[in-house]
Amino acid sequence: MGEAEKNLKKQIERASLLDARLGAVCIEDPALGGLIRELCRQVRRTDSLMLSSGVAAACAGCAKTRGSCCFREMGESYGFLQLFVNRLLGAELPPKSDFSGSCFFVGEKGCRLKVRHSFCLNYFCPDLTTTLGDETLLDIQRQVGKQLLAGWELERALSRFFTSHSIPEHL
Numbered sequence: 776m777g778e779a780e781k782n783l784k785k786q787i788e789r790a791s792l793l794d795a796r797l798g799a800v801c802i803e804d805p806a807l808g809g810l811i812r813e814l815c816r817q818v819r820r821t822d823s824l825m826l827s828s829g830v831a832a833a834c835a836g837c838a839k840t841r842g843s844c845c846f847r848e849m850g851e852s853y854g855f856l857q858l859f860v861n862r863l864l865g866a867e868l869p870p871k872s873d874f875s876g877s878c879f880f881v882g883e884k885g886c887r888l889k890v891r892h893s894f895c896l897n898y899f900c901p902d903l904t905t906t907l908g909d910e911t912l913l914d915i916q917r918q919v920g921k922q923l924l925a926g927w928e929l930e931r932a933l934s935r936f937f938t939s940h941s942i943p944e945h946l
C-alpha cells in the first residue's frame with residue numbers, strides 16, 4: 776500500500792471516530808444542524824439534476840465499458856473533514872477499494888460518497904460536454920455552485936466548532 780493510500784485510510788479512520796463521538800452532537804446542534812440540512816437539500820438537487828440530465832447514466836455506462844474517469848489520486852485527496860461531512864449525511868466509508876487503480880470511493884454502483892469535491896462535480900468529459908449542450912451544463916454548474924457553497928459553510932462552521940470545543944488533533 777502506498778503512502779497516499781495509507782494517509783487516506785487514516786483520514787477515513789479519523790472521520791469515523793469523529794462521527795462516533797460527535798456526529799449526533801453536531802446534528803442536534805441548532806446552527807450546525809441547519810447547515811447539515813441545507814447541504815443535504817443541495818446534494819439532493821444536484822443528484823436529481825445529474826440523473827434527469829443523463830449525466831449519471833452516461834458515467835455508469837462508461838464505467839461498465841471503457842472504465843470510469845474516477846482516478847486514484849482524486850480519492851486520495853479527500854481529508855477527514857470532508858469525509859466526516861459525508862458521514863454526517865449518511866455516507867458509508869468503505870474499508871477497502873473495490874477497483875485497484877481507480878478512486879478509492881468508486882463502487883459497483885458508482886461513487887459511494889454523498890458530498891464530493893468540486894472537481895468530481897465539475898468535470899465533464901468531452902463526449903458528455905457535447906451531449907449535454909451549453910444550457911444544461913450551465914444549469915448543472917449553477918446548482919453545483921450552490922452545493923459547494925453550502926458545503927463550504929458547513930466545513931467552516933465545523934472547524935470553528937472543533938476549535939471552540941478543543942477537539943484534539945488526534946481525534
Ligand code: SF4
Nearest residue numbers: 845849878881886895
Ligand atoms: S466522483 Fe466519487 S468515485 Fe469519482 S473520483 Fe470523485 S470521489 Fe472518487
